[in-house]
Amino acid sequence: MSPLIPAYSPLLLLSFAVFSANASNWLYLAKLSSVGSISEEETCDKLKGLIQRQVQICKRNVEVMDSVRRGAQLAIEECQYQFRNRRWNCSTLDTLPVFGKVVSQGTREAAFVYALSSASVAFAVTRACSSGELEKCGCDRTVHGVSPEGFQWSGCSDNIAYGVAFSQSFVDVRERSKGASSSRALMNLHNNEAGRKAILNNMRVECKCHGVSGSCEVKTCWKAMPPFRKVGNVLKEKFDGATEVEQKKVGSTKVLVPKNAQFKPHTDEDLVYLDSSPDFCEHDLKNGVLGTAGRQCNKTSKAIDGCELMCCGRGFHTEEVEVVERCSCKFHWCCFVKCKQCRKLVEMHTCR
Template sequence: MSTLSRDKQIWWALLLLAVTFLTQQCAAIKWLGLNNYSQLTEGRLQAEFFCNRMRQLDVLNRKQFKFCKKFAVERSDAGAVSAVIKSAHITVETCQKQFRHFRWDCSVLRHVPELAPELKSLTAEQALVHALSGLVLSTTFADECSRGLIRRCGCGRQPTWLARERPQQQFHFDGCHTNLRMGQRLARKFLGASRSGGGRGRRIGRGRRRGGRGGRRGAGRRSQRREHRRRKVQLEGHGSRSDRSRGRSKFRKFVQMVNRYNYNVGIEASRLSEAVRCKCHGSSASCAIRTCHKVLHRRNYQHLEHTYIRRYNRDPLDVLLEMYDKKLRKTVYSESGYLGYEEPCSQEDRSSNPLRAEPKCENYKVVSGMPTKNDVLLFHEHSLDYCHLRDGRFPGTQNRECLPDGSPAAQRILKSATAGPKRREIVCSVMCCGRTYRNVTEQHEGTHEECQKSSCKLLTNPYRVICTPCQLLKSYCN
C-alpha cells in the first residue's frame, strides 16, 4: 500500500471520528424528544421506569438522566421532570410558530430524538435551538416554582426595580413572586450549562475560609491526576494514537463550550421577561395604591397598561430572532484548539497603523475567548441547503408559503434596514430557491387569524362579534 493511500485512509478515519464525536456532543438536544410524552405522574416506580426508559431511548444524556433520577425518584418530585416535558412541548411549538416564514422552519424538531443533519453539527440552526430551549426551560421552571408544583422551590424575591423606575407611585407587593433565579438555576443544572469558572471556584473558596483543608486537598488531588496523565503520555509516547486521543478530547471540549454558551444565551435572555401584574385600589379605581406581584411576560398577551408593567421593552423571542438573523459569529478552531470567534471589523480596525505596520482588517477579525455580553450566537459549520428534501425525511421548501416579490409586504421587507438576510427568506424568489411558485385563492372561516381584521364586526344590539368567511390569496413554492 502506498504512503499516499495510507495517509488518505488515516485522514478519512480522523474525519469520521470527529463527526462521530461531534454528533455525540450535540446529542444533548435530544431531550426535546420528550415532546412526544405527557406529563409525569407521581409515583416512585413510574418515575424510575420513565427515567430509565428515556435513557435507553437516548432521549436523555447522562447528566439529564441524573437530574431525572434525583428529582423524580430520590426526592419524589415529579413536578421538576414534568416541567422539562412541558418545556419540550413549548420549545417545539414556539420554534415552529416563530420560524414558519423562514427557509428553515423548525419542522425537523418533530423527528427528535432522531436528529436532522443540521442538529448534528454546530450550525446556526443548532445554536438557535439551544438558545430557545434554554429560554423556555428557565421561564417554565420559574412558573412551576411559583405555582408550587416543584418542591424545595418557593416564591421569588420582591421586584425592587418597580419602585426605582416609578418613584411617584405607591406599590404594595403581595402574592407569590415568580422565582426566575431558581428557574435559571434549574435550567443550567438540567442542561449542564453552568457558568464557566462558577460553582467549583466558589466552593473551593468557602473551603479555604473554613480552614483551607478542602482547597489544599482538592489542589493536591488535581496535581496527582495531572501527574498521572503526564506519565501515561510518556509511556504511550507521542504516537499517532495518543495524538488522535488528545485531538478528540480538545474537539469534544470545544463542542461542549459552544453548546454551553448558546444555552446560556437563552437562559440570560429570560431576564427580559420580568414583569409585574397589579390590582388597583383607591377611590373610583384611581390606582393611588397598587397591589402587585412579579410574573413573566408572555408574547402577544394583551394587558391594560396600569395593571401590567414590564421591566424591559424588548421581548426575549425577538432578541433570539435578531441574533439568528443578524448576530451570528463563526468560531475558529484548529489543531491547537479553540482560537476565538470572528467579529466584523470596525472602522478603526480598517484603517491601518503605519507605525506598527499592522495588517489592514478587511472583513473580520478573530477575537480570543468567548463573548461576554451574551448578545450573539456562536456556530462553527455553515448552514445546509434547506431547499430540497433531505434523507427522504427532512422537508425542503416545496409547498411552503411565500410572499411574491412584487407585493407591498415583500417590498417592505426587502427595503427594510432592520431585516437581515434570513428575514428576507419569506420572499418567493428566496424561499423557492429559484423555482417557480403558484397563486391559490383559499376560503377560510371568519375566526381565522388572518381573516379577523377584515371579516369580524362588533354589533351593538345586542353586543356581540360576528365573523364572516373570507378569501385569502396565497402563494406557494412549486
C-alpha cells in the same frame, strides 16, 4: 523519554462530537403525550432522548419533569412561529433529534434551537414554581421590603433563579460531562446561557394599585418574567446577528473567538455558530433538510417569505382556493357575538 500523549481513536473523537451535537435529544419529551404525567421514578428510565445523568436528575426531581416537557413543547412551538416564513421552518420528526440533523451541525439554526430550548426549560420551571405546582420552590422571597422608587414589594415574584439553575443542571449536563470540551460543546454551552439571559435581562416589574375607587395610594409590585414570545423575539434578533466563531487556546483555556478578527468580540447574550448553514432549498435527507418544494410563499414580498427567495429560483405554482371566513359579525345582548360564514376565492402560491 518523551511524555506519553494519549492517542484518541477516530471513533472516540467522533463519539465526543456526536455527544455534543445531539445534546438537544431531550426535546423528544415534547413528543411523549402518551406517557401521561411523569410522576414516578420508574418512568424516567423509559423517557426517550435522555442520557443517564439526565435520567438521574429526573429521578431526583420527578415533580419538575412535567414542566421540562412543557418547556420542550414551548420551544418547538416558538421555533416554528419565529421561523414560519423561512426556508427552514423548524419542522420536527418523530425520530431523534426532533429537528433532524440540522441541529447536529454547528449552524446558526442549531444555535437558535439550543438557546431557545434552554430558555424554555427555565421559563416553564419558573412558571410552575410561581403557580404552586412544585414543593421544592415557590415565589422568590428575596424580593421584599420597599423599593428605591417607593413602592412595596409584594405578591409573587417569579423565582427565575430556581428555573435558571434547573435549566443549567438539566440542559447543560451533556456538555459539562468529562471529555466534552470540543468547540461544539463550547458553542452549545454559550448559546444555552445566552438563551437564559434573554429571560433574565427582560424581567419586568408588574404592579397593582390599592386605594379608594382604584386610586394608587398604595402600590404593590412584583418581578415577573416576560412573555415567552418576547424571549423568542429577542433570540430571533440574536440569530439574525449571530457571530461565526472558531476555537482558540488562551493559556490553558479553550475559548471561542470570532472567525473574522475584524469583528468585535461577541457578548454573553449573543448567539455563536461554527458552521455555515445549507441553503435549505433541496430535499436532502442525509443532512435532515426537507427542502422548500410545496411550501406556501408570498408573491408580492421581496423578503425571505417571497416566492423568489423561498422557492430558490425554481418558480412557483398558483391556484385558486376557496377559504371560509367569519364575517358580518354582530353583538347580541346579552352576551354573545354571532357571525356568518363567508366563502371567497383567493390565490395561493406554492414552490415548485
